[in-house]
Every structure is written in structure tokens, then in C-alpha cells.
Amino acid sequence: xxxxxxxxxxxxxxxxxxxxxxxxxxxxxxxxxxxxxxxxxxxxxxxxxxxxxxxxxxxxxxxxxxxxxxxxxxxxxxxxxxx
Amino acid sequence: xxxxxxxxxxxxxxxxxxxxxxxxxxxxxxxxxxxxxxxxxxxxxxxxx
Numbered sequence: 001x002x003x004x005x006x007x008x009x010x011x012x013x014x015x016x017x018x019x020x021x022x023x024x025x026x027x028x029x030x031x032x033x034x035x036x037x038x039x040x041x042x043x044x045x046x047x048x049x050x051x052x053x054x055x056x057x058x059x060x061x062x063x064x065x066x067x068x069x070x071x072x073x074x075x076x077x078x079x080x081x082x083x
Numbered sequence: 084x085x086x087x088x089x090x091x092x093x094x095x096x097x098x099x100x101x102x103x104x105x106x107x108x109x110x111x112x113x114x115x116x117x118x119x120x121x122x123x124x125x126x127x128x129x130x131x132x
Contacts, residue, residue, distance in 0.1 A: 014113065022119065025120070038104075042110075
């Protein structure tokens, strides 16, 4: 997997992790407005990154659209990538 | 009573103070440190006693 793709994947992982962290914090602090703003911003950025990544490299998760031919089975599989 | 049999040790009392979000790590730093909240970053450092 080329460097740019791995870098894009890491950026995606970091953004998703951020959204998850704020998501968990908000479960116990639903009125924390700043945390909610951070969460929403992280989700927005995540959606942009995902959309851009998938346009180039195909579906990331189940139920994402694919280019032709079917991209889901393309190498490398996640466990074959050295990050 | 039950716990007196443990050589007189008292039972522990657990408490979790409420976390207050103030600062955050950048996304990449948070991913590598395992939390986005600096106040929760507590790596176990080997210490010689």
C-alpha cells in the first residue's frame, strides 16, 4: 500500500478516534456545549475524509459503494498493512 | 465481620471525580496516546523501588 494511502488511513483513524472519545464523554456530560461542538466538527471532518478516501481506494466498511470492478476484495487487507 | 479476617485491613472506597473537558490533544496525538483528553493520559512508567 503506497505511503499516501497509509497516511490517509491514519488521518481517518485519528479523526474517528477523536469522534469516539467525545462521543463517550458526551454520554456522561450531555450539556457540555464545547465538547458537543468538538464532536460535531470531528464527525464533519470524518465524513469528508471518508468520502475522499473511498473515492480513491474503494469502500472502507460494509455497505459503502464500490467502483468497478468490485473493490472490496482488493489487497491489502487491513491486517496486511504496516502502519 | 467478614473483612476483619483479612488481618484488619479496611475495605477500599472507590470514587470517580467528574471529568471536566478543557483541553484536548490533536487527533493524531490522541490516537497514539490512546485518549483525546490530556487529563486521562497516564502511561505506566517502569519505576525501580
